Amino acid sequence: MTTASPAPELSLRDKPGFSDLQGVTVEHGLNTQDMVVNIGPQHPSTHGVLRLVTTINGEIVKDMEPVIGYLHRSKEKMAEGRSYFQYQPTIDRVEYLSSFYDHYVYVTAIEALADLKVPKRVEYIRMICMELNRITSHLLWFGTFLLDLGATSPFFYAFREREAIFKLFEDITGARMMYNYFRFGGVNADAPPGWLDDVRKVINELPFRFDEYEAIANKNPIVMDRCIGVGVTSYQDLLDYGVTGPSMRACGVAQDMRKTNPYSCYNEVEFDVPTATEGDVYARYKVRMAEMRESIRIVHQLLDNMPGGDSAELRKLEKEHAKVAEEIAAAKKRVTVAKKNEEAPNAADVAKMAEKAPELPFDYRTTGQKVNLMVFKPPAGEAFSMVESPRGMLGCYLVSDGTPKAYRVKWRGASFSNLTILPSMMIGNLYPDLMAIFGSLDIILPEVDR
Amino acid sequence: MNPYNLPNWFVWLHAQLGFNVADPGVQVLLVLAWGVTLFTLIAVVAKAAVVFMVLMERKVLAWVTQRKGPNRVGPFGLLQTLADGVKLLFKEDVMTPQQDKFLFTLAPAIFIFPVFVLFAFVPFTDFLFGVALPVGALLVFALSSISVIGMVLAGWASNNKYSLLGGMRSAAQAISYEIPLVLAVLAVVLFAGSMNLLDIVEAQRGPLGPLSWYWFYITPLAFIVFLISSIAEVNRIPFDLPEAESELVSGYNTEYSGMKFAMFFLAEYAALFVMCALTVVFFFGGYNSLLAGVALPWGGTMEATLISTPMIPMDGEMMPLGVWLQQTLHVPNLSWLLDQLEKISWMVLKIYTFIFFAMWLRGTLPRLKPDQLMGFSWKFLIPLSLINLFAVGVQRFWAYPNNSLDTLFNSITTHIPFLIVWAVIVFGGVGVFCMLMSRQLNAKTRKRFAAPSA
Amino acid sequence: MSDASPPANKADKTPADDAPEPIQHGPLGKALADKGLTLEALGDDAVGNETLGVACADLLGVAKALRDDGFDLLLSVSGMDYKEYRQSVTHLYSTKTYQTVTLKTDAGGDDTVPSLVPIWPAADWHERESYDLMGIHYEGHPDLRRILMPIDWIGHPLRKDYKEEDPRLVWNRR
Structure with a gap:
């Protein structure tokens, strides 16, 4: 569970220890005092703009609450306003x-x-x-x-x-x-x-x-x-x-x-x-x-x-095929509109030529179908696709209503979920451990805030 | 004639200028004049050293990380540090209303003052030094620990939680690491029989050359403990907790800007210089050259032999180069001057070797955690230095009761039992501690969490 | 391909009820229905993840059953705004069978959906985000407050009818 206790909005200032002079505790016979350190939003090791409201006693972390949203650029709303x-x-x-x-x-x-x-x-x-x-x-x-x-x-x-x-x-x-x-x-x-x-x-x-x-x-x-x-x-x-x-x-x-x-x-x-x-x-x-x-x-x-190998060879191959295709097209044309003094080529020969030079395999191409990107409209429906990104499972939930604009795009960023575990890992550890632990989670803030 | 123990040349100079140096009143004035002269000299020397060191650090780090380093301002970027200094000079000195203005301003001064004073204690040669007090070794460490007050003050007065943490860390660190530092030096003092830094340097001139310097001659343990503790004392990586950049932004000097920050910066590098100089003085023979005091089997010292050996043909006969130079240049004490030059070169070379070592470490190692830092000092370095001190005590009072280094070579047979005991204590101690450390590490490894398999 | 797609009728269609004929339960939905749980079969999405429609009242029961079936990882909670009503879409993943399942829960008139935090604690931040951006209230959530937007933001920006009319903002102060 996250450490966040049920609290109304605008509650950060009311948390115990927010002002320096609260939360005095006695440990090992010493009067110690909790201190709230506001790590971030600008801090060398928060890897972006993350704010960690951290309560520490000495160097020991007592409580931590990540505050995110400083990098929120409304990527999901942007998807609804423009074409795919x-x-x-x-x-x-x-x-x-x-x-x-x-x-x-x-x-x-x-x-x-x-x-x-x-x-x-x-x-x-x-x-x-x-x-x-x-x-x-x-x-x-x-x-x-x-x-x-x-x-x-x-x-x-x-x-x-x-x-x-x-x-x-x-x-x-x-x-x-x-x-x-x-x-x-x-x-x-x-x-x-x-x-x-x-x-x-x-x-x-x-x-x-x-x-x-x-x-x-x-x-x-x-x-x-x-x-x-x-x-x-x-x-x-x-x-x-x-x-x-x-x-x-x-x-x-x-x-x-x-x-x-x-x-x-x-x-x-x-x-x-x-x-x-x-x-x-x-x-x-x-x-x-x-x-x-x-x-x-x-x-x-x-x-x-790699299907097709290096693109230099592939281009050469493509050129050859294009040449043959041209010849066939020319021959076909001559079959239909033979000139007066010219002998029309046999249609069967042309078909043979076409057989000899089949089209490049589909797998060698760099585009499946020609898609007109500007007016592209996938049919209505939805898809949740996932991929193993370096940070974990990255998902995209895409809902289409058949118009050229997405009805809804939702990002499932791995960092967003990965960040939630940080407070529970930090509590009871030393403050410098934050850098090791937070660093090891490999969180990237734009993905958290989107 | 010289009741305040001023340098003889200073007194002589003023006598030549017509002062009655025997007059007690004039002597007091002389003391003041010497203070001013000394401070000016130190300020110049320290700043020159720091300016060079900052550039060196950037170049060394660039070399470690496969970059080029500063190379735009001046030839090879030599003026880069000056440009940075000018920039800092003209920067706004930011102070927030919540800060304790008096302490905030005082802190850099307290930080920088003892470091500059320490420069006066460093014997660059047997002639070129500020003061040579009989309690030099003691005073050096007493002074160097004052700097910490500056750091704590800066942390407190900044009204910044990172600064406060940095200041507190620096206090804890200084307390922990001064003990092994001083215990290691105690071994040196015990051996040299004096706390005067000059005497300590002179005592290291021995027939074995570099091996008779104290890093080897007493025990390597003392040297290692001192080296580690001195790096901790000047807050360099891996012990740079008070200004741990990735944790505390910039630690105790987070809130400082402009010239006040420059003072912290200056003092840090000056402290590194002084610490390396002290390492050289205590353990690496000070200004002694590699050949100083090295005895040749057929008699005489190598140094003297080398100086008198190069012969040049002159007027149909061969004469030593040194003699010829002296005659030709008409400098009566040329050999003395050359000697001084040689000594200061060796001193500076050795100091910069250790500075380079510290910079190398900075390019190589990560930072420790505070608990590991404390643990390393209290559980490892302090017991180690105590063992070392015991071993050195035995060595000192059993083997060389007359404080004569020659005895080792004159009566090697009498030392065999001692050497055995010494080796057992020292290397046994090291072995036991390394074992303990590695076991602790292994235990930690073993205790690691075993996750349930899916 | 794109030109061939039929023109969508925007007026009365939402993607969820585009299906012309009743859809049979997939294997997962069948298994759950056999346990006596009420759910609506919504077919597979384009990628092939089974989609189940669950009413608010049945959500926790279905969720518990799914968790016991091995869907131990909550991937995301997405708020959807279908203009007439809001919907909470939950994507679950099973680290045992490597399946993904989509749960769709329509919020009632008061935009309230039961929170899944008691079952998957991972839902905490995701539900906060959905509340923040879409205004869906998750009943039983321990700490439901804004997460991405400033805590004093007005409105829920991902709603289709959202207009930024906060008088405190400079550009709205003409």
Whole structure:
């Protein structure tokens, strides 16, 4: 249960200890006094604008209440005011560290509603993007988590690798962070020629970097002292608070949507779901580090099995097909309107030509059906699509009434639920543990407030 | 002639200027004049050191994190710190009405004053030092603990809860870490037989060269304890709890801006410089060079041999370079000057080595929690330094009763039983404590929560 | 595809009752109905999650039965505004069978729906959000107050008829 007691609105000031001179308690024969520290909304380690009204006694946290909403940009209301496609660019801002996932849930919800078929190549490109995005998100988490613990250098190391992946994103989407790349039934554009090799180059390098990170942090006695046995949660607690993602897997439960409800083409790739049994901060750390390696494993398989291969070859193939198609069309034309002095080609020959050059497989395409994005109207209905984002289960509940605008879009952000457990984990712990525990939950405030 | 123990050269200088230095009244004035001179010198030296250190820190951290560091202002960014200083100078000095104005202003002064005074105690050479008091070692730590009052005051007067927490943490930290610090130095004092920093440096000049410096010669334990405690004493990562950035925003100096903040900033770096200088003085031979006092098997010292060895051909015959220089340049005490230069170079080099070490640590380690910080001091460092003190006591009064370092080499056989006892105590102590620590860690690991499987 | 979709009749249609013929219960709904619980079959949503309509009075019973069936994770509570009435939509997930189920509860005229906090504590913040943005009151919620909007905000912004008319706001003070 959250700590919030039944209280009327405007009650924060009335809480005991809000003014300094209340809540005097006697402990160990000392007259101690509770103090309310208002951590945030601007604070170095709240990762955004979160306010934690914290009652501390000395350094011990007695009570904590998260106050959110400082970053509320009414994303859900915005969806009702613009067309499905116009809403897309704003989705990136729902969760800017792994926005491919938000796009994916939105796009898949619409694809399910409108029954759009998605070519395999598209799914593969999407999966590569998402898995790389998982790595960048976890890298940022690694950097900021250790920064919260006081180590400054890993932050820069993590950003170095993150930048290399952002370069890949920039090549394929045109943007480093705000991608807006997935489309209904496809992606915006095919990967540029040579992109797959670039990806391979980067992810071949990454495991060595991860080894370096683990050499810095894994056996560091200070990191171990601050993480092991801190913020321990049980599986039931996590369920009660709706916490998902790496935090849940750190409790020994392999709950990963990619395995349990395989979406996209995740049933075609081999990977493990890293788990740990301890349920503490260190376990969450280990799970995330292992997840990055699994993501690399997935991306390797996707690159190897990409339908159509590199886009340079695909373009060449497409050109050949277009040439043949042109010839056929010309021949067909000549069949129907043969000129005076010209011998009309045999219709059977033309049919043979067409047989020889079949169309490119559907799976090689980067758009399923041509969709007119401006007037796109999925039929009335609703869809709740989910995805395993780096922070847990991310869902999008989309209700359509058949008009070009969504009737309702509801985001199920993983951070929103993950944040609810923070007070119960913090009470009784030391104030500096807040940074370890809060950091280990990997909460991103835009997703909480939306 | 010199009842106030002023430096001889200062008195000599004023005698040359026509003062009657034998007059008691003039002597009092001389003391005041020396104070002013000293303060000016220290202010200049300390600020120069800090300006360089800030740049160095940024460059070192940039190097650790694979960046370039400041490189825009001046060549190699040398003027960056000055530019920052000017910026801070012109910044608005923000004070809110709720703050205790008097204490708020007093706090940085209290913080910075003892640190600057400490500069006077650092013997850069056997000639270049502010004061050499017989109770130097004691006074140094007495002064360095005054700074903490400044921090606590700043935390209290800021009317900011983060500052208050930072101030309280700094008080707790100072109390915890001064004990092992002083206990480690006590071993040094016990061994050197003096609390005068100059005597301590001189006592480290031994036939083993760097090995006869106290970091090795007494016990490495004392050195390790001192090094850890000194980093805690100047609030650097991993002990920077009073200004833990990710927890307390900026700790005790959250509310400070402009020149007052600059004073805290300055004092912090100056304190780091002084602490590293003291580490060098107590454990790393002070201004002694690597070769100072090293005995050669065929007699003589290596230093003297090296100085007299380089020969140059002159007027058809070979003569030592040093002698030739002295004759050519007509500097009567050139060798003394060179000696001083060499000593100050060694001192500064050693100090900056330790400063670099502290910066390296900052780029490497995370921060401890307050309870771990206290536990580390009270459960680990203090018992360790007590064991060390006992071992050193045994060593001192059993092995070298005459305080003569040569005895070790003259009668090595008599020391064998002692060495055995010494080794057992010291390394046994270290072993037991490491075992205890690791067991504690293992117990923590074992106690970890086992989640029910799904 | 998009051009082929039939023009929606906005006047009398809401997505929920678009279905032309009565829908049979899915396996989950059947199992619950066999236990004697009253629920309305609403078919599957486009992704394939079974959707159950539950009346306010039956909600807690159905919820308890679902929790005992292994739906231990409450994913989200979404408030819906269908102009004539409000609806609370709850998405549940089972970490045993990996299924998702949607519960739809129409609020009565007083916009009140029983709170699911006693069954899934995770519903706490989600219901607060729904109350904040949609104005649905959750009966039995321990701490029902605004969560995203400022505590003195007027109105519930996600309602279809919401107009920002707070006289305290600068841009409304002409």
